[in-house]
Amino acid sequence: MNMVTFVSRRLVAMVPVLLGVTILTFLLSHVIPGDPARLLVGQKASDEVVKRMREELGLNDPLHIQYWNYLKQLLRGDLGTSIRNRRPVVQDLAERFPASFELTFVSLFICVIIAIPLGILTAVRRNHVVDHVTRVLALLGVSTPVFWWGLLLLLIFYFRLGWLPGPGRIDLAVPPPAGRTGLYILDSLLSRDWRALGSSLRHLVLPAFCLSYVYLAIMTRMIRSSMLDVLNLDYIRTARANGLPERAIIFRHALRNALVPTVTIVGLSFGELIGGAILTETIFAWPGLGSYMVDSVLFLDFPAIMGCTILVCLIYMTANLVVDIAYGFLDPRIRWG
Amino acid sequence: MRIARSVLVLLVVALLVPLQSGRAAETTLVILIPSDVANLDPAFCMDNVEWRQTYVAYDRLVQYDGKSTKVKPMLAESWDISPDGKVYTFRLRRDVKFWDGTPLDANAVKFSFDRVQKMGKGPSEAFTALSEVKVIDAYTVQMVLRHPFAPFLSCLATNGGGIVNPKVMRQAKNGDLAHEYLSTHLMGSGPYKLKEWVRDQHIILEANPNYWGGKPKVSTVVMKIVPEPGVQRMMLLRGEAHIAEGLLIEQIQKLRGEKGIVVVEEPSQYCCYVYINTQRKPLDNPKVRQALAHAVDYQGIIKSVLQGCGTQMRGPIPTGMWGHSESVFQYQRDVAKAKQLLAEAGVEDLRLKILYSDRVPTWAQEVMILQANFRDIGVKLEPEMYAYATMRDKIDRGDFDLCMGVWMPDYADPYMFMTYWFDSTNFGLAGNRAFYSNPKVDALIRKAAVSTSQPERERLYLDAQKIIMQDCPYIFLYQKNYLLAMRSNVKGFVYNPMLTNIYNLLDMWIE
């Protein structure tokens, strides 16, 4: 099967899953007792005012009509209007997505560049001191609550030492880079705005490190064990027997194959992180999808909740798809099918 | 590979290059706020955190005078009130222009009030008595009331009384009276206009140099959204922000005496109380309610939760509002009396649920103290925390035994407390959250609402308060002091109890 058919097949298979997700979210968000109309008009409003508001929001229609209307909108690419701030949900998401994307991407990037050498080292020096120390450090990462790390990092590097900037995406005094993507690093690179680049990079360091530490453990372990698998295979033994230097064996022959499962983890983590970095976002005042989602749920902002869910599911599934495509490139034995 | 490496090097270099003066110019005021705001339409928004932006963007006919809750002229130079208290005639200043140069005249005033009423959202509640706005001439406007309403002038100073540029109607869509546009834009004549609003990051206001009341000294005001209180405190201490709104009381107390920081503490009318559902058995028995009120350790709550920054309420009208009287009965912790009252009511093994949310950070602590207090009189209290939206829904439907609540007046009149809380037509979220109904109280407060004589109203309210304290539909916990930590180089801030979260930016400056 060639790649195009593979991808298009997978895309079609996404549709029922997405549909299921919309139904699930829709049902869930509508069984919640609580009236967004009430929240909107303020606590001193009379019943009359609330009633009018409910009508305006279409909250009086029967559930299946509301869902049908929503689906029709969805097909037009319209996620509805946020009840909370009366803005199109699409617009809200479009503003927050780049922030989340940037943070997630950089975190995973840091994670991968640390995890690969560590994973190799621990595999080669299996059961050595290095292996144990790495294991403990990595386990500490996965076992410590994120908010704990976040506050500690801020306290040390921002408050006490002043090496790194505080919360937010960019310094207040620095205008955000001009550009369309909303990804500050990319935009500032494209517009050659070095000041914005420096500022946004520095703002990224702490939250990205905070997030990546959690995934470091998983990834290091994953690379370690797949390295071990590969190093036991016949072709490596043959290479060794032929007297190839160990360095060449590891980097040229073993690593590539050992990376296959790592790609899976990276892909899945990406999907998980993009909407799940809520705590990091709260602590670092990062205007991402996670905190938007929390606010929406607390306000019972149905259109926003659904918009978020659909977006996060889409990203998750896309990440999965990309992983599968990457498999084909990394491992010629795996065919797209 | 080589490209990747050079990009990496570039990134590292960019990271290390120090910024030339990362600090903003000193005419920029940075205020840290815990969350983004939702809506800026003055005919729509009801939250003080939204008024923080709108109040300085729109002018009103009258304004509060500094710290006091009395009003003084703003757009209206002077006014007359007809002897029957139903017709108000305002003469407007002639030198006021909207930001776009349009003169602010009687038509703009009529437009703004008509818009609030047509929209019929929260802010219109302050103007239910208003029947018609008449343009007499270009700079004279007349407001006709349905019935005399003493607090009317005070209502005009609320956020909903802001005068909007009528040209906004060019942005109207599908008959929404430009609501969508005004939700995200400001279009007034005030000292500050909206420069930039990046969701979940910051809101930037810039000074209007041509303001009729003089050019503001602070040229730019940045509201930066920082949700985590500990981080806000770090930023304030490092001098990267001037004012931090989201700090907890303990943190503020720790900041006292810190170099470069001042803590503003002023009595406010932010009241905290417990709603008792008077329709539920056995809470429909006043004796049971009195017993609960006698069980509460008021001073303990104020000492621990508020760190002493508050006072126990005496009756429903807080100190600082006229109508408050020291002669009103105040419940004190008295376990023996409470037990006796419960015995008289014939209630044993009482189990109650208390509803609250994490919206107000101190509620969780207060609930725990109440739990311990009630245990002392043999009442078991089960906390029930819900999302704020859900909690409000439950309050409205009366689906609770006890519930935590807070209230802040919008305008300086005891009406805000008496009518909203006790009139039996206001059941539920409208204000009477205890579902309390007493015809005698109804009669007294309804008479007071339409009377224009303050001494008479004071007398009526006092009588009502006496009955209410015996009926005990609420547990009146405390009146919290307004606490705000700011850098000591911020000058000129004046707190007005009607304007919590709102800054008198026009009079403020940075040294």
Next chain:
Amino acid sequence: MCPGAAERSYGLREMSPWMKDFLFTIRLVYRNPLAMAGIVIITCLVLVAVFAPLLAPYSPIDISLDERLSPPSASHLLGTDEMGRDILSRVIYGARISIRIAVTVVTIGGAVGSILGATAGYLRGRMGSIIMRVMDMILAFPALVLCMVLAAALGPSLNNALLAIAFVQIPKYARLVHGQALSLREKHYVLAARSMAASTPWIIWHHIFPGCLSSVLVLATMGMGEAILLAASLSFIGLGAQPPEPEWGAMVAMGRQYLMDHWWLATFPGLAILVVAVGFNILGDALRDILDPRLRR
């Protein structure tokens, strides 16, 4: 050799292959220091939880406003919190909640997930693919949204949070078991059972489940640590355990507000979470090495 021993060894020979495997695993665990360390930590946790009333010097919920925020001292070894409650006592009682979290989540998630995965893997066909598509859906669904919506609907409580966490764990087990079931169903002893007209549930119960047991065990062990961390995160945003329950995550969340002045509030429950999570994780990690067929013999 005494007759009993002969009988035992005869018994061993008669055991199904998975039982032998399982016993061998236990022997390996004994010899692995890391696994033992994990077991010691978890045993301590269980002991602390069981004997909490004996170990705790104070009540975990009684407030004492005069003693609020006092630093660690002889009378309060780990200090007191913002309500004057003894932190040591709360951490000790918190062990009970943590065990409840770990066990509930893993039992529900693991059981439901394994049943679904085994069924889907054994049956294959349309039924199997429908089950796995639903699993994909749950996997794609942001876990926190689900938790938050459940909490908002049913009221936030630890039980609701656990239900939500367990729910989102189901697909992990289902996928794992599904993969193994696919290969197990081709094994000779399964084919033999099928040819003897054994019912589908019987085969799944007697042959498929046991075959997956060891890898489910690894996932479950790691999952317990994860569940505790997830519950802590939910408490952090106010959707998990409710006051005055001494849940560690809720304690850290409350304590973080005092972190700069009263470090002990958040530190000790934070350490408790850390130690227990590390315990589960190293045990799971070691188990994985032990159960890895390539590394075990």
